Amino acid sequence: MYKEPIFLKPVFQERIWGGKKLHTEFNYDIPFEQTGEAWVISAHPNGPSIIKNGPLAGKTLADAWERHGELFNKNENNSEEYPLLVKILDAADDLSVQVHPNDQFAREVEGVPYGKTECWYVLSAEADAELVLGHHASTREELERMMDNGEWDSLLKRIKVQAGDFVYVPSGTIHAIGKGIVILETQQSSDITYRVYDYDRTDAAGNKRDLHLERSKEVTTVPHRDAEVNPSKKTVDNLTVKTLVEEQYFTVSHWQLDGKATQKLDHDFLQVSMVEGNAVIKVHGESYPIEKGSHFILPYGLESFELIGTGEFIVSHT
Numbered sequence: 001m002y003k004e005p006i007f008l009k010p011v012f013q014e015r016i017w018g019g020k021k022l023h024t025e026f027n028y029d030i031p032f033e034q035t036g037e038a039w040v041i042s043a044h045p046n047g048p049s050i051i052k053n054g055p056l057a058g059k060t061l062a063d064a065w066e067r068h069g070e071l072f073n074k075n076e077n078n079s080e081e082y083p084l085l086v087k088i089l090d091a092a093d094d095l096s097v098q099v100h101p102n103d104q105f106a107r108e109v110e111g112v113p114y115g116k117t118e119c120w121y122v123l124s125a126e127a128d129a130e131l132v133l134g135h136h137a138s139t140r141e142e143l144e145r146m147m148d149n150g151e152w153d154s155l156l157k158r159i160k161v162q163a164g165d166f167v168y169v170p171s172g173t174i175h176a177i178g179k180g181i182v183i184l185e186t187q188q189s190s191d192i193t194y195r196v197y198d199y200d201r202t203d204a205a206g207n208k209r210d211l212h213l214e215r216s217k218e219v220t221t222v223p224h225r226d227a228e229v230n231p232s233k234k235t236v237d238n239l240t241v242k243t244l245v246e247e248q249y250f251t252v253s254h255w256q257l258d259g260k261a262t263q264k265l266d267h268d269f270l271q272v273s274m275v276e277g278n279a280v281i282k283v284h285g286e287s288y289p290i291e292k293g294s295h296f297i298l299p300y301g302l303e304s305f306e307l308i309g310t311g312e313f314i315v316s317h318t
Helices: 061-067 103-110 140-148 213-219
Strands: 006-009 011-019 035-041 084-091 097-099 118-125 130-135 156-160 166-169 181-188 194-197 232-236 239-246 251-264 270-283 286-291 295-298 304-317
Touching: 006 061, 011 084, 035 270, 035 295, 084 270, 084 304, 097 213, 103 213, 118 239, 118 251, 130 166, 140 213, 166 239, 181 270, 181 304, 194 213, 286 304
Parallel strands: none
Antiparallel strands: 006 295, 011 035, 035 084, 084 181, 097 194, 118 166, 118 181, 130 156, 232 239, 239 251, 251 304, 270 286, 270 295, 270 304
């Protein structure tokens, strides 16, 4: 059906901590003063991407997955919902401290197919920007006591980050993106969030956002262990591919293009986000311009493609 990339239109989400960088840095026409998220490759019911080109133009990625599974080599082994979700987040303020469940908990308690393991590639960060990643409790009893007593400064583990950093966040990890950070997030296609702490913020009506402490206590991994990733890098034909993480749910890579490069499509499908530069992708002799903020899927059966130009990409697959 497709002999070309499937280009996707972002879906924007208003957030109390959002800002304007999705417009200023990516030139997106954002609909909110506090636009926190662009769901750029999504088949999730809370924000499915719209296909921009080809025979399915105007349909959602969820429609394509459901009705045209051949585009993704969908079969009895991967017949659940579309597995991945890619976002760009603009944290003009601190995000709430939160945690996500694993697949088993999500299925048994929430009735959805996926928990949420995620990872972050830092696109930009202000000086001294930091994340919450993990906690200092040694036992579940200590975790619960510190949560109940609001001992957040003692409980939460923080790390500083800068542009180009990569962070892997397995389900069960307490985490939060800090003020002044823009990230590209690759995750399981899940929207389950248990909010642990929200700095006692209130909305325009003076209401605090709900917390989910009991669920958080159930799903948090204790004690916290920093996730191990073993990046690898190779350069072929003007394309440097740095594999950032390769694990159960997804493989995520950073591509640096400087010239012309030909790549084979060795996976069921490939998700591609251009985060810097300008280039052209050629498929079956046809050329398609791409730029910072372009997002597309290379569907099953394309075999190979050519990239020409200069830029950076975050690329993922199952």
